[in-house]
Amino acid sequence: MRRCVGGISWATFLVALGFPLYFVLRKRLDTAHLGGLWFDILLTFPMAFYFATSHGSISELFIHSPKLYLLLPLLAIISAAAFMSYTVASKLLPFSLFGLLGYVEPVLMVAVALMLGERISDQQWLTYLPIWIAVALLALNGGIYLRRTQLSIKTQSRLDGSQ
Known part of the structure; x- marks a missing residue:
């Protein structure tokens, strides 16, 4: 990823605009609940799976660090729990x-x-x-x-x- 001094990265810009838009859209479409979150996960899973498996270096990483087979699903569970909490908070607050x-x-x-x-x-x-x-x-x-x-x-x- 290219970094520029004194500038804003595209990732920062995407998050700064994307998250508020995402939550406003969820409220307007009345999908600001856990069912909506699971639907979002199902929509993004194919792309995430493609990125995770399309690079040979990732499979090599698993070969050299077999503990990642346990740690990666654990990270997914922790991330899902955090995002579920975030979704519930967006509904309640x-x-x-x-x-x-x-x-x-x-x-x-x-x-x-x-x-x-x-x-x-x-x-x-x-x-x-x-x-x-x-x-x-x-x-x-x-x-x-x-x-x-x-x-x-x-x-x-x-x-x-x-x-």
Whole structure:
């Protein structure tokens, strides 16, 4: 894969546009349930199988690392469980909160990577820091809104009880 400095990769662009479009489309078509997820998996399986088997280097990889016969299906189960959770969350959560959590996940992944010994170069901090600040401000704003809502409900219930 070709990388360019100061540019955006096609994969990033595809995910940034594809995921919101995918979930909006699922909600509009009323397939935002686990049955819809299984249908999506069935649609993508032939292409995934083709890519996995069409390159000779992959079969050689299995010959040299037979434990992959166990690890790859395990990875598929873990990935399917994660995507099922993601699908259920997209159905249960308000769309704005669901979208916000899409920003929190990468921040948490970077935090785990840092705990595992990964380092961020000085140049990369200019990218990570504003993102983390924005996510923190969004979380703070959500907390303030939640607190105000709870106080409003308590005040309203007191007023209703005194009448």
